[in-house]
Amino acid sequence: MDGSDEAARERARRWRLVLGGEAADGTGCTLTGRDAAMDAALAALYGDGDGKGGRRGGRDRSAGLGASAPSVARWLGDIRTYFPSSVVQVMQRDAIDRLGLSTLLLEPEMLEAVEPDVHLVGTLLSLNKAMPETTKETARAVVRRVVEDLEKRLATRTKATLTGALDRSARINRPRHRDIDWNRTIAANLKHYLPEYRTIVPERLVGYGRATQSTKKEVILCIDQSGSMAASVVYASVFGAVLASMRTISTRLVVFDTAVVDLTDQLDDPVDVLFGTQLGGGTDINRALAYCQSQITRPADTVVVLISDLYEGGIRDGMLKRVAAMKASGVQFVALLALSDEGAPAYDREHAAALAELGAPAFACTPDLFPEVMAAAIEKRPLPVPETV
Secondary structure (H helix, E strand, O other): OOHHHHHHHHHHHHHHHHHOOOHHHOOOOOOOHHHHHHHHHHHHHHOOOOOOOOHHHOOOOOOOOOOOHHHHHHHHHHHHHHOOHHHHHHHHHHHHHHHOOHHHHHOHHHHHHOOOOHHHHHHHHHOHHHOOHHHHHHHHHHHHHHHHHHHHHHHHHHHHHHHHHHHHHOEEOOOOHHHEOHHHHHHHOHHHEEOOOOEEOOOOOOEEOOOOOOOOEEEEEEEEOOHHHHHHHHHHHHHHHHHHOOOOEEEEEEEEOOOEEEOHHHOOOHHHHHHOOOOOOOOOHHHHHHHHHHOOOOHHHEEEEEEOOOOOOOOHHHHHHHHHHHHHOOOEEEEEEEEOOOOOOOOOHHHHHHHHHOOOOEEEEOOOOHHHHHHHHHHOOOOOOOOOO
16 A cells, blocks of 8 residues: 555545544545544544434434443543543533533542543532532542642742832832833933933932832732633632742732622632632622722732623622722722633623723733733733733
8 A cells, every 4th residue: 555545544534533424424434443432432422312423414423421420431531541631621521511411520430530620620619519528529639630730830930920020119219230220210310311412311210129028019819700700710719829929929819709708818728719719600899899999008009900701790880980999099900801711701891891991901811921910010010911802
């Protein structure tokens, strides 16, 4: 068999796996061995379940997970054998959404079989109140694996970025040469420009200070725990723990629906924070911001981060007035529609426009961008709002 024949067979094989049928798909390709097992795993999830056709009309694809925990656990093991982790996570998510398998996650043997990711954590948190005691320890172990992976990914860069921002925000007027902030020094001395020499004689130097170990900034993370914000709650809890570990930042974490819960005392363990949330329910942003406002003692050194889709079930005008009052007092206010890799969810565009008019543009933020957003807020410079907003 020459190279062209082998390439044709490989194309037919791939199309057969995509189309999910036999001769009716026009491939004329029969799957065996590992390929047949992969096809069966796909059929169990994406087939139509009536034995008459699978995806794209294939004749041998039929959904077959059923509601049996052992069969689902075997299927989870199969897909981890045949597909890479990123694909496994997508298939798990589809299985939960398409086949209603959420309740099976209440069983320990199921949790031990799944591939942990942020979306799975969100599902577990939504099931938290219904979870039997026999499952809770396994669920916490699954959540902890995800949290620890996120901390490894995010902590170093976040600390480095914010430490630099804190240093730069601590301006001094008698800096050493290496600490001079030339842009601000020039701006502060423009009135001393000498046209005949085409130069500026600086009478006052502005320099970067070095942040001391005493608290320089206060950060309040105010997180909407409605169901659509699950991934944002996970990431915000991890970032909250990272910020709380920095001695130069005092961090407070508040979650809300129609009630407000302060989880600051649990920030040393983001898993405790996550299990202290209750996804779903209504939304009262005004009440949450009222609580945050009551906790502010040094407005000029405070950053308030609201993470919400802005669907307000409380007093709309009250919410906007509180934001305006905080900004007028010197608070740096940041409004994030989401803190996740998925972009902006559905959100209240009228409220987003109203916040923008107050100088607080609302935008979706990825976890990788979040340190830059916080650094800009700490330094009181324009936020790096994505161009898509």
